Amino acid sequence: MPEKHIDEISGVETTGHEWDGIRELNNPMPRWWVYTFYATILWAIGYAIAYPAIPMITSATKGYLGFSSRAELQQDLDHAKVAQAQFQEMIATKSVQEIDADATLREFAIAGGASAFKVNCAPCHGSGATGGPGFPNLNDDDWLWGGDLDAIQTTIAHGVRYDTDPDTHVSEMPAxxxxxxxxxxxxxxxxxxxxxxxxxxxxxxxxxxxxxxxxxxxxxxxxxxxxxxxxxxxxxxxxxxxxxxxxxxxxxxxSPKHGVMPAWQGRLGDTAVKQLTVFVHSLGGGR
The missing domain is CATH 1.10.760.10 (Cytochrome c-like domain)
Known part of the structure; x- marks a missing residue:
């Protein structure tokens, strides 16, 4: 059995490996670290068994616990809809003036209107409702068809020069x-x-x-x-x-240019139109 070599400077036994006169000290990892490493391996195996983890060709293993982040998100959404239902019902039965006068309903309507605005109105009026060439700025005091709550609701609901809505705003400047x-x-x-x-x-x-x-x-x-x-x-x-x-x-x-705005009543429904009305009115330009 070859004699063990001890490093003269550190006093630590070497592994016996040598490269160009350089020897490797035999300093094994601490036992607690090694056991922790083994524990993480066992944890990873257990996690892969319990949760969806291993990718397949068209899906992944479903895991023993059957957890689904998509299903969890859907549950959260369902709970949120239940919580919102009471406010939606109140908005459906109240006028925009009553909604605007109720601090809680007004806050809810502004939040819902802001979301609806980003999806449906921002492409024309801009994300900040500042408009652009040919599209009105909704933050200022310049209102073609009136800037009070009733006027804004009518404009959103029935649009401007929108042929399929009989109640749409219509005006034509002569050429x-x-x-x-x-x-x-x-x-x-x-x-x-x-x-x-x-x-x-x-x-x-x-x-x-x-x-x-x-x-x-x-x-x-x-x-x-x-x-x-x-x-x-x-x-x-x-x-x-x-x-x-x-x-x-x-x-x-x-040669006048005439813009067209869609009628949103049929697309979004009465409740969403009321929320949009309160939101637009809250931007500061509404009377």
Whole structure:
């Protein structure tokens, strides 16, 4: 039996292995560590038996306990729906004014409306409801069809220029290219722009005032502040839906663009529409 070699510096026995004069000290792992390692192996085997763990071709082993994270999630969802049911029933039987006046219902409606908004409304109005070119900002005070709770509910429920809903909002701005010549159109555009900005030519704006009174005031009002009952926008608040500047106004006057909003009543139901109404109204711009 070969004689054991003891390292002169550390006094520890070596394993007998040597590489280019370098010997390996025989320092085995502590017993407690080794036993812990064996325990983790046993734990892993037990876990693989008890829970779904081993992947198969189209599925995985189901485990002795039959646990399913998907089933657990479904149970949580079912419990949440039961908890929400009482609030849903109350919202279904109350008006939007009553919902808004009840602090608990209002909080629930805003939360539900925010979720419905992200799924159904954000693609057009943006995740923050700030809108974009051709899509209204729902955070400001500019409301084409009225910004109180009833008006917002009607707009969401029946949409705007949505052909399949008989109660949808309908308004059409005439194409003034058939009524006004180009010079007159530039004059009225300069006047409208002058209501909130400096016109390119004050003389054009002055001439355009009478053209506005003769052709536009019937819908937009003598003060150009619009009429919600007609869906006519306020032209004196520096908020522009279809584009800014005199050239953009000229294009809109000559050949108007008309947006379309779906009617959500049939798609989402009365309760979701009420929640959306309270949420949109809560953004700050609602009256």
């Amino acid at each position: 003034f290219a058939e009524i006004l010549d180009l010079d007159q159109t530039r004059q009225v555009a300069a006047y409208v722009w002058s209501l909130t900005n400096k016109p390119s030519n004050p003389a054009l704006a002055e001439a355009g005032k009478q053209i506005f009174m003769d052709n536009c005031a019937a819908c937009h009002g003598d003060d150009a502040k619009g009429k919600a009952e007609m869906g006519a926008p306020n032209l004196a608040d520096a908020i522009w839906l279809k584009g800014r500047g005199e050239d953009a106004i000229v294009r809109q006057v000559m």
